[in-house]
Amino acid sequence: MRVTAGVLAVLTFTSAGPELPGLAFQGAVEAAAQAPASSETVTVLEGATIVQGTGAPPIVDGVVVVGGDRITCVGSRTECEAPQGATRVDVAGRFITPGLVDAHVHFSQTGWLDGRPDGMDVPDIYPYAETAAAAEANPDRWHGSYLCSGITAVYDTGGHPWTTALPAASEDRTDRAHVRTSGPLVTFASRPQLNLNDEVYTFLPMSTDEEAAASVDRLVAMGSTAVKVWFLRTPPDRRAALENRLMQIGERARDAGLDLIVHATGLREAKAALRAGAAMLVHSVEDQLVDEEFLELARSAEVVYAPTLRVGANWSRARISAALNRPAAIDDPNRCVDAELIDRTRETARLQPRMPEAFQDDLEGALGVIRRNGRTEAIMAENLRRVRAAGVTVATATDAGNPMTLHGPSIYEEMEAMQEAGIPAAEVVVLSTRNGARAMRRLADFGTLAPGKIADILVLTEDPTRDVRAFRSLSHVMRGGVLRTQEELRQR
Secondary structure (H helix, E strand, O other), X not given: OOOOHHHHOOOOOOOOOOOOOHHHHHHHHHHHOOOOOOOOOEXXXXXXXXXXXXXXXXXXXXXXXXXXXXXXXXXXXXXXXXXXXXXXXXXXXXXXXXXXXXXXXXXXXXXXXXXXXXXXXXXXXXXXXXXXXXXXXXXXXXXXXXXXOOEEEEEEOOOOHHHHHHHHHHOOOOOOOXXXXXXXXXXXXXXXXXXXXXXXXXXXXXXXXXXXXXXXXXXXXXXXXXXXXXXXXXOHHHHHHHHHHHHHHHHHHHHOOOEEEEEOOOHHHHHHHHHOOOOEEOOOOOOOOOOHHHHXXXXXXXXXXXXXXXXXXXXXXHHXXXXXXXXXXXXXXXXXXXXXXHHHHOOHHHHXXXXXXXXXXXXXXXXXXXXXXXXXXXXXXXXXXXXXXXXXXXXXXXXXXXXXXXXXXHHHHXXXXXXXXXXXXXXXXXXXXXXXXXXXXXXXXXXXXXXOOEXXXXXXXXXXXXXXXXXXXXXXXXXXXXXXXXXXXXOO
């Protein structure tokens, strides 16, 4: 349903308070359900400071004109006049940005240990077949969390075959984020717990040249837009063969018009990925500091580097919470996370007896995990600084769906970790909008605020160019020209 001009007429800020009138908005939306949608509706957001997502200086007291689902003008009041008959929305004192883009998510994972039985296999407590079926049946759980958190586009870089249908199913729905998908992962690793049957599986093999070729062909047939390789630390006796096979996969992917995406956390493996033509590295190099060879390869490949700083610590946080029977705190400032998932993360008493003995009631062991995470995070932060200084494109990515890396609000933690690593807030905004759209090959459509682009727009009460924590002050989300209050998007 599109919000009509008559509906948006009630969306005017007043001196009575900082929020748009939620009750009036809700009532207007309900009334609009009976009104015909109009592609000619023109909405003007005026008076806000506009952060375009390009790195250019913000436009103070700016105007954004939206016609139907597209932006038609962005600029000052003299540059963008409100057309006669347009619905004018006063957003004075607010900040407008493009919608956020998460360049690394997994729809087939829940955000808790039930979605990763290879990390903790408890089929009697969380039957994985049931978890997988529930994810496929209701992807709107995650779409709701994304839009509520200000994320209007996501890249699913590894999941069950059904995820390849998400882009077409989501593109024209204003209650869903844009989606790009890579389908099942290609890997030499074995995780049988994640493969249920020939219709529901996570991995495709690359143990031989023939298997690798067949896996790429299978991804092409199912409509994947990329080939994602889960390239873990290679065994010394197989390194040469596996690295050569990765090269072959890259060539076959390019011949098919698919990007190569690689999960590689070791420096050697990441270099192999770059030599194979990787378009995106979806994790930081974390075993050692990157060298000039890596940086030159990254520049030459024009790769997108997605640091994914927080997912490892979140994994440990999930396991420690289960081991010590102490539910982990959930950082969800706008109450966007699915309530059923929150309840499940609190079921630590059921899991605690099943944890390895080394974890059970072992606070010292838990602290050891935290210390190791700290050392790894320090390496990742320094590598991020080196990659950025070398001019390599960096995009914000969470790996959402992994334990305690929750769909939606995890992007706040990731952006804040990037800021803490030394990237200025204004630049983090670019990494989280424009660069994410570039990673998705959708920069022509969204990622910045410019005429002709899809009207995916956020309204904030605080300035994100000073501190990216401002995204926690999200008050409204426009997706495809439809404006909704944060309260409307909140999951109950």
